Amino acid sequence: MGLNEFILGLNNLEKITRAPGFFKYTKHTVAAHSYRVASIAQVLGDIEEANGVSIDWKSLYEKSLNHDYTERFIGDIKTPVKYASKELRGMLQTVEEKMTEEFISQEIPTEFQDIYRRRLFEGKDESVEGEILAIADKVDLLYESFEEIVKSNPEEVYMAMFIESVQTIQSYSHRPSVKYFFNEIFPELLNKDFYGREHFIAKIDQIHD
Template sequence: MKSHFFAYIFRMRFIQRWALMRNTAPENVQEHSHQVAVLAHALAVIRNECFGGSVDAGAVAVAALYHDAGEIFTGDMPTPIKYMNPAIRTAYKDVEADAARRLLDMVPPALQGAYAPVLEERDSETAALVKAADKLSAYIKCLEELKAGNGEFRQAAEQTRAALESYGLPEVQYFMDTFLDSFSLTLDQLK
């Protein structure tokens, strides 16, 4: 069986994010997914090392790598539209599930058991960490845009930070307290 799965996955670099906003630095889904994987891994490690967790940090990182893979078919739906009302949100969740099934159907049957958990189903702990990492990535993007003088991201930054704080996850607060200020610094200030 020939499979187009990885050819599609590698097309994530063509899906642009933040379509409704002027960006000083464009971002695509592939680079965003890498950032979310790094952040999700960090959150899992922080949970395990600082808060007594026992989550598989590697599995969380892999789930994060694929968390937006369905956007290969759907594109990136801007958050204000995706959450405009419950009907749109429900319909978009159905579209996302269909896109994940399409991708999983491309995986050879012998490998589907390994890819199903990262494309379709996530345990609640992994899902919460990936969601928090996704939101953290968005907040970091906002900080970087604000640092570049792009005030268009000010409200998005405020809303995204409020969402992060509302999660009540100690590992998110730890990350924000320990690492977040660095993202507002210039390269010379990081020395």
């Protein structure tokens, strides 16, 4: 029993489609998403540090790189299915946690098992690093959905994704990185010409000021 299966699992993440059935113009995989989230978390961490916040970089990188690794076990469930009810969401989480524990106990050497329990279980906690992960995850979804919107994909799900991402990021408004994001990064993102922009901006203005 070595770490071979963990490394093989990285290949699996390259083959798992993110938000299956939604993205039309650009294919998104769980592996690519994990890399982007880690990179975005790094940017947010830099902003937090510039504002006097102490960052545990090891924890932040571990959380962001591994936050969706367990999707190798059950895949990325379509959002409407995953969030159809609290009961279903809880059941899916229970299955994922059980499969993760079985994977760790069967495939990870004993001396490393505690490390991988820390890395592979839920990282979005109340720590600074956990909050940065939650923000980075939604920033990436915001950019993913915006790409479909500017390419004139007519499906309403992308607007819903974008709005939900904005609202979730706003819920962390106490974080300096969120203030910076909305003051410096978000306006630049929206400063792009595309069909339906006026209608889009009007909707966004209703939830963000």
